[in-house]
Amino acid sequence: MNNRKTILTYLGLGLFGILGPVLFPAYTLSIAYLWMMVLMASTWDLLGGQMGYNSLGNIAFFGIGMYVSAIVQVSIFYPGGVAEYTSAMGSIKPEFTASQYYYGIFLGLIAAGFVAMLFSLVFGSFMFGLRGPYFAIGSLGLAIAVAEITTTINYVGGASGISMPMFPGDIEFRSVFFYILCFVITVIAHFLLRWLYSTQFGLAINAIRDDEDKAEAMGIPTRIYKQIGWGITAFFMGSIGAVAGNMAGFIDKEVAYPIPTFGIFMVAMVLLGGKGTLWGPVLGAVIFHIIKETTWTYLLGWQWVALGLILIVNIVYFQQGIMGWLQSRYPEMFGIVVDKGHVQTKKQDKAEA
Amino acid sequence: MLDNLQLLFVWAPIINVQIILEGIFLGAVFALSAYGLALVWGVMNIKNLAQGDFVIMGGYISLALSNYNLSIFIILPLVMIIMFFYGLIVYRLMIKRVIDQDMFTSLLATFGLSLLMQQVMNLIWGPEVQIIDLDLPVYDAFDGFVTIPSIKIISLILAAVLSIAIIIFMKKSRTGQAIRATAQDPRAARVLGIDTDQIYAFTFSLNSAICGAAGVFVSVIWVLQPFYGITYSVRSFAIVTAAGLGNLPAVITAGFGIGLFEKYVGAIIGTAYEVAAPVSMLLIVLVFRQISMRKNRQAVK
Numbered sequence: 001m002n003n004r005k006t007i008l009t010y011l012g013l014g015l016f017g018i019l020g021p022v023l024f025p026a027y028t029l030s031i032a033y034l035w036m037m038v039l040m041a042s043t044w045d046l047l048g049g050q051m052g053y054n055s056l057g058n059i060a061f062f063g064i065g066m067y068v069s070a071i072v073q074v075s076i077f078y079p080g081g082v083a084e085y086t087s088a089m090g091s092i093k094p095e096f097t098a099s100q101y102y103y104g105i106f107l108g109l110i111a112a113g114f115v116a117m118l119f120s121l122v123f124g125s126f127m128f129g130l131r132g133p134y135f136a137i138g139s140l141g142l143a144i145a146v147a148e149i150t151t152t153i154n155y156v157g158g159a160s161g162i163s164m165p166m167f168p169g170d171i172e173f174r175s176v177f178f179y180i181l182c183f184v185i186t187v188i189a190h191f192l193l194r195w196l197y198s199t200q201f202g203l204a205i206n207a208i209r210d211d212e213d214k215a216e217a218m219g220i221p222t223r224i225y226k227q228i229g230w231g232i233t234a235f236f237m238g239s240i241g242a243v244a245g246n247m248a249g250f251i252d253k254e255v256a257y258p259i260p261t262f263g264i265f266m267v268a269m270v271l272l273g274g275k276g277t278l279w280g281p282v283l284g285a286v287i288f289h290i291i292k293e294t295t296w297t298y299l300l301g302w303q304w305v306a307l308g309l310i311l312i313v314n315i316v317y318f319q320q321g322i323m324g325w326l327q328s329r330y331p332e333m334f335g336i337v338v339d340k341g342h343v344q345t346k347k348q349d350k351a352e353a
Numbered sequence: 354m355l356d357n358l359q360l361l362f363v364w365a366p367i368i369n370v371q372i373i374l375e376g377i378f379l380g381a382v383f384a385l386s387a388y389g390l391a392l393v394w395g396v397m398n399i400k401n402l403a404q405g406d407f408v409i410m411g412g413y414i415s416l417a418l419s420n421y422n423l424s425i426f427i428i429l430p431l432v433m434i435i436m437f438f439y440g441l442i443v444y445r446l447m448i449k450r451v452i453d454q455d456m457f458t459s460l461l462a463t464f465g466l467s468l469l470m471q472q473v474m475n476l477i478w479g480p481e482v483q484i485i486d487l488d489l490p491v492y493d494a495f496d497g498f499v500t501i502p503s504i505k506i507i508s509l510i511l512a513a514v515l516s517i518a519i520i521i522f523m524k525k526s527r528t529g530q531a532i533r534a535t536a537q538d539p540r541a542a543r544v545l546g547i548d549t550d551q552i553y554a555f556t557f558s559l560n561s562a563i564c565g566a567a568g569v570f571v572s573v574i575w576v577l578q579p580f581y582g583i584t585y586s587v588r589s590f591a592i593v594t595a596a597g598l599g600n601l602p603a604v605i606t607a608g609f610g611i612g613l614f615e616k617y618v619g620a621i622i623g624t625a626y627e628v629a630a631p632v633s634m635l636l637i638v639l640v641f642r643q644i645s646m647r648k649n650r651q652a653v654k
Contacts, residue, residue, distance in 0.1 A: 054457045056464070126636075129643035131654045133400050133456040137590055140402075141635040144587065148629035159625075212652075260468055260583075267461060301476065308469030315462045316450050 009279075017183050021176055032179040032247070034289045035186040039240050040266040041273070041281035042186075042193055043233040048267065049276035050197065051229050052209030054132075057139030058237055059263035060123075060146040061116040063256035065238025066245035067156050068115045069108030073165055073246075076104055098168040109181075109242045116238025120230045128226045131212070140259075147257035161252030164245060181243045189236045194278055196232075205229055209276075265292075268311050274323025283322055357621045371499045372620050376613035378505045378574055381512040382408075384608025385567040386585055387592035388516065388601060389560035395598035396536040396556045397452055399459045403467035405585030407561055410470060411436050411568020412577045413478050419485045419572075425504070429511060429569050433562040440561025444554045452553065467582060474579040482578045508570040515566055520601060532556055584628055591635035594642065 017035070021028040040058075047053045077100045096104065123142060130138050151159045167174045196202055204225050207215040216222050245251045257263075265288065273284020295306045318325075326333065361368055390404050401407075411432050418428045447466065451459045491502045523529040534542045535552045543549050567585075571577065588611055596603035611634055618630040642653050 054460075056460075126640050126643065129647060129652050130639060131652045133460055134594070134639060134653045136457060136460050137400070137402075137594075138636065138639045141587055141590075141632045141639075144583070145629055145632040145636060148626070148632065152623075152625045152629075260471070264464060264468065268465075271461070304472035305469060305476070308465055308472055311465035312447060312462060312469065315458060315465055316447055319454065319458060 017187070021179050025172070028175040028179050029247070030289075030293060032175070032182040034286065035179075035182040036240055036244060037262075037265065037269060037289055038282050038285040039182075039186040039189050039236060040262060041269040041285040042189060042278075043236045044266045045270045045275065045277075045281045046193060046196075046205075046229055046233050049270060049280070050202065050209060051205040051226065052212075053128075053226065053229075054136045054267070055139040055230075055233075056136050056263065056267065057141075057143035057146075058233060058266065059257060059259055060139075060143040061120060061234040061237035062241035062244070062258075062262070063147065063150065064119050065112035065116045065241030066251050066256045067150065067162075068238070069105070069112040069242030069245060070162050070164060070251060071156065072108040072111045073101075073104040074162075076107065096165050096168060101165060101168045104165065105242075105246060109239045112242035113235040113239035116234040116241070117231045120234030121227060124227045124230050128223060128230075143257060143259050143263060147253055147259065150256065151253045157252070159253065161250060161255075163250045164248075167246075178243060178247045182240070185236065185240055185243065190282070192232070197278060201225070201228070264311070268314060271319070271321055272314050274321030274325070274327070277323045277327075280321055280323035287322070357623075361620065367499065368620075372616045373613065374499070374501060374505075376616040377609055378509055378612070379615065380605075380609035380612025381509050382567050382570045382574075382608075383585075383588050383592060383612055384605045385512055385516065385570075386564055387589040387596070387608055388519070388604050389563040389567075390589040391593045391596070391598050391600075391604055392532075392563075393557055393560045394593060396532055397448075397553045398456070399448060399452065399557075400456065400463070400590075401560070402460055402463040402586050403470060403582075404560075404564060404589050405582035405587070406467045406470040406474075407436065407440075407564035407582075408568040408571060408585045409577060409579065409582040410439070410474060411565030412572035413474055413568075413579075414565065415569040415572045416478070416483060416485055416577060419487070425487065425507065425511070425569070425573060429566060432565045432569050436565030436568075437558045437562040440558035441554060443561070444557040448557055449550070449553070467586070471579050471582060478577075478579065480579060482576045484576050485572045487573060502574070505574050508574055512566075512570060515563075516601075516605070519563070528552075528555065584631060587635055588631040591631055591638055594635065595638045 020031045024031070040062075044055070044058055047055050047058075077096055127135065127138055127142065150156065156162055167177075169177070204215070204220050207218070207220060208222050208225060212222055241256070245256070248255050269284040269288045270281045271284070272288055273282065274280030291310060292303075292307065295303045299306050320328070361372075386404055386408050389407075390401060393399050393401050414435055415428045415432050418431055423431075443466065447462060448459075451462045487504055489502065489504045489507075491500055493500055523533065531542070531547045531552050532555070534545070534547060535549050535556075539549050542552075571585075592604060592607040592611055596607040611631060614634060615627060615630045619627040639653065646653055
């Protein structure tokens with residue numbers, strides 16, 4: 001895509017992001033979820049698309065972030081601590097003042113990101129020796145194990161869950177507040193990824209995807225790159241998990257570790273949009289969200305079946321995704337010139353001329 | 354936890370007999386579904402994440418059939434036939450198209466299938482935990498410390514007969530030989546006149562039928578719930594990664610091992626960890642494989 005188109009796209013998306021909740025106040029939370037899904041898809045693509053490590057367990061960081069932010073938010077201002085708060089099973093509703101709440105949520109958000117990142121380092125230490133399908137299965141097992149183990153920790157409420165602090169403002173401002181959080185985190189993540197893909201880091205992870213053994217032989221410290229990649233993913237998954245936990249108001253295993261829903265949606269969104277491209281996940285998330293909301297509205301009771309079918313059809317029959325299809329159909333749009341078997345960019349063409 | 358250990362090994366060691374028996378009954382079911390997985394994995398390189406859901410579906414079909422007061426000896430072949438054709442349909446519509454794509458595609462496609470099957474079963478049979486009660490006698494042993502329902506013994510014998518039949522089929526029959534030939538080298542098999550597409554279809558359907566049989570045993574000795582499938586898939590994966598492909602004795606041993614492990618974890622640490630146990634087992638197996646591979650600077654591929 002050339003510069004003008006990119007700027008126009010950002011302008012359009014930015015305008016939609018800012019004006020969305022103003023124009024459609026009833027859909028504020030729905031659009032917030034849209035940004036959340038864009039973030040999930042984009043960060044999944046960092047590993048799955050750009051690095052070739054297809055993780056089915058990124059959702060574990062989402063849940064870890066959720067629980068960490070709950071612990072931080074409750075324990076810094078509630079004198080009894082989290083253990084007392086959770087053992088009361090929601091009967092204690094401490095009144096946080098507005099400034100306490102906001103302070104808590106921002107601290108929780110950042111703590112969630114960093115703790116999730118730490119976990120990704122621990123998990124990575126024994127997961128990155130696995131390649132291909134073993135990594136996918138292993139990470140899925142990891143997510144299930146983390147979910148199951150969380151439910152047995154009584155400190156965070158065990159199987160009965162934990163209710164988050166009440167939002168101090170009124171209900172309309174609540175959705176706008178969470179909308180802003182989701183939007184800002186997504187924008188930060190997008191530009192970070194955009195910048196990363198243009199640096200040497202992007203080249204290195206692409207080399208890992210194409211042939212890890214050769215990349216290692218060329219002297220690329222693959223393990224460090226893999227750890228950094230997963231760490232970035234985990235950071236954003238953790239902090240968006242913190243936001244999602246506060247949005248939901250109550251967290252338990254089903255909310256924190258939605259393995260069969262968001263855990264698989266993020267992969268489906270990337271595949272729908274196109275793997276290994278910057279805009280594919282964004283486009284895929286937008287289309288997937290629209291499909292999801294429509295089926296939710298019109299196919300009550302059968303929505304999951306419809307989604308499963310869409311997923312299968314997408315994976316089996318439409319592997320390359322929308323961006324991939326566009327790229328092979330209209331290569332000029334992406335600045336790729338197909339010329340006698342050579343693939344050159346327009347810039348190179350001009351330089352040669 | 355210490356109390357449980359004392360109970361098991363100091364006060365009433367006889368309870369161990371019960372746990373070991375339960376572990377063996379479970380292990381037989383796990384070994385069956387894991388063998389199906391290894392078959393499909395080895396022959397057509399499809400990693401079927403919907404394996405557990407095939408098991409649960411077989412269980413639900415046997416639940417539906419048991420309403421007609423049929424005995425298990427009739428239900429078992431019926432379910433296997435139905436599941437065989439179901440597998441054939443799934444192969445024709447879906448698996449056929451992902452065989453020559455990369456590994457992750459098949460993994461994800463079968464995961465999608467797993468979600469779809471869960472939801473459809475949830476819509477048809479409801480989210481409640483269900484069980485078939487065939488009203489067969491229950492035996493006591495060791496002053497009532499150990500109870501053995503006769504249905505569990507029947508299931509174990511049936512599972513053994515079934516696996517022996519499968520082994521003989523794979524070793525002796527023409528189709529079994531063709532399956533093994535295709536697993537070794539599909540191109541050479543095609544040159545020698547084997548219709549590999551048909552062999553793939555048959556293998557996948559056979560796997561589906563084996564899962565159906567496992568499902569029948571699950572439904573009579575354990576409980577059914579539409580969303581329990583994933584744990585069976587994970588157990589199968591743990592068994593196959595530990596035992597390797599095409600090594601049936603190892604698969605059966607690993608199946609019994611994971612059954613015992615799970616029961617002992619449940620008895621010692623607490624039943625809350627019974628789901629976490631097979632998953633952690635999978636991770637432990639994967640980590641061990643990595644350690645042994647890393648010595649030669651290789652990765653688990």
